[in-house]
Amino acid sequence: MGRTRRPSSQMLRLLEALSVRPQHWRHGYDLMKETGLLSGTLYPLLMRMTDQGLVEAEWREPEQLGRPARHAYRLTANGIALARDAAPARFNRLGKPALA
Amino acid sequence: MIASVARALMSLASACLGPERRDWASAMQAEFEAAIEDGRPLAFAAGCLVAAWREMASVGEGRLVLASYALALGLLIPMAVHQFGQAASFVMVPVDGLLATGIAPNPYLVWSQNSAILMLLLLWLLLGFAHLTLAWVLVEGDWPRVVKLGALIGATMITLVLFAGVLMFDLAPLIAQARDLALELTAIVAAARWRASLALRATGVPLAW
Numbered sequence: 404m405g406r407t408r409r410p411s412s413q414m415l416r417l418l419e420a421l422s423v424r425p426q427h428w429r430h431g432y433d434l435m436k437e438t439g440l441l442s443g444t445l446y447p448l449l450m451r452m453t454d455q456g457l458v459e460a461e462w463r464e465p466e467q468l469g470r471p472a473r474h475a476y477r478l479t480a481n482g483i484a485l486a487r488d489a490a491p492a493r494f495n496r497l498g499k500p501a502l503a
Numbered sequence: 504m505i506a507s508v509a510r511a512l513m514s515l516a517s518a519c520l521g522p523e524r525r526d527w528a529s530a531m532q533a534e535f536e537a538a539i540e541d542g543r544p545l546a547f548a549a550g551c552l553v554a555a556w557r558e559m560a561s562v563g564e565g566r567l568v569l570a571s572y573a574l575a576l577g578l579l580i581p582m583a584v585h586q587f588g589q590a591a592s593f594v595m596v597p598v599d600g601l602l603a604t605g606i607a608p609n610p611y612l613v614w615s616q617n618s619a620i621l622m623l624l625l626l627w628l629l630l631g632f633a634h635l636t637l638a639w640v641l642v643e644g645d646w647p648r649v650v651k652l653g654a655l656i657g658a659t660m661i662t663l664v665l666f667a668g669v670l671m672f673d674l675a676p677l678i679a680q681a682r683d684l685a686l687e688l689t690a691i692v693a694a695a696r697w698r699a700s701l702a703l704r705a706t707g708v709p710l711a712w
Contacts, residue, residue, distance in 0.1 A: 431530060432537035432547075442531070442538075442550030447557050450527055460530070473537075474530030 410489050413444055414452070421458070421478045422486040428463055428475035449476060457482035505545050509535070512548035519555035521565070528555075567697055568644075574694065575638035578687055582680075583634035589676055590627035593620055616670050623672070626663045630656060630680075646695060653688060660684055 410418065416438040421429060435445050452458040456479055463475040478486060513535050517528035531551045538547035559565030633656045640648040664677050 430537070431534045432541070435547075436541075441553075442534075442547050443553030443557070444550070446527065446531060446551065446554040447561075450524070450558065460526075471533045471536060473533045474526075 410485065413438075413440055413448055415489060416440060417445070417448055417452070418478070418482070418486040418489060421476065422483060425478050425483050425486075428461065428477050430463075430473050430475055434476070452482065455481075457485055506539065509539075509544035509548040512545075512552050516548070516551040516555040519552070519559055521559075523562075524555075524558060564701055567694065567701060570694060570697075571641050571644070574687075574690055575642050578683075578690065579634050579638035579641070582683060582687065583631045583638070586627050586631035586634060586680070589680075590624050590631060593624040593627065616672070619666060619670050623663065623666060626659055626666070630659050630663070633659065641691070641694075646698065649691065649695070653691060656684065657688070 417434065417440065420434055420437045431442075431445060431449065434440070434449075435442060438445070440448070449458060449460070453460050453476075458476050459479050460474055460476050462472045465472055513532060516531060520528040531554070535544065535547060535551070538544045556569075559569055633652055637649065637652040637656065640652065660677075660681060664674070664681070666672075667674055667677055
């Protein structure tokens with residue numbers, strides 16, 4: 404499915420956070436803290452990006468015994484490509500390097 | 504206390520997300536534990552509820568559910584309250600006060616009018632209870648019962664108008680009710696058609712009533 408609309412600033416923040424280490428699975432609450440997005444913004448964004456094939460989600464076993472399994476997220480190949488396309492202008496403006 | 508409110512909000516958010524997003528509701532619930540540890544359960548839960556509402560509003564079925572709630576809370580329940588008020592007026596106002604304007608008490612009709620008060624009171628109460636039940640079944644999405652209650656309300660209204668007209672009672676409140684009822688039934692028919700078109704789009708098969 405092709406995506407022609409320019410990503411929103413919230414999506415760019417999420418792409419930036421997820422693309423730091425694209426192979427690593429990230430939890431929703433950690434992403435909230437890192438991006439500064441509220442749960443009311445983050446989850447609709449994650450749902451939409453998962454539906455569009457930009458993010459993949461998986462249930463991961465808990466790190467501590469007795470805790471519930473947690474949903475974890477990472478970018479798909481399409482998500483990484485979008486991050487690469489969308490990020491340069493943003494990273495240049497912020498004075499940060501492009502994707503690691 | 505805050506944790507209890509936050510848990511209630513999380514449950515509401517899960518319920519709003521519906522079966523198609525059950526996995527996401529579980530995902531939010533799992534992260535809620537992390538929010539509790541971080542000392543921010545309420546903000547997290549409120550955000551999840553907003554996310555669930557946004558999700559509802561973005562899909563056709565969710566919009567239909569929101570519209571049903573709006574119809575129930577904004578129209579059906581106020582109508583039920585008004586109808587209970589009308590029923591109360593039959594108990595509190597003497598028969599003379601219920602007559603149409605310009606109509607003097609008729610000695611030949613007084614006995615019939617007094618005898619009909621109880622029946623009219625029951626009909627207004629029936630209308631009120633039928634509206635409350637209609638609001639409930641509409642929100643529940645129980646469409647066969649919506650149709651039955653709509654028919655019951657229509658029949659009750661016609662009976663009320665006939666009784667009140669024959670007994671020369673004031674028809675003004677009934678005319679106002681009939682106008683609101685027409686609006687209400689139009690909105691319900693529109694919601695039913697919307698639901699049928701959603702079902703047709705989802706399954707490709709017209710909905711059987």
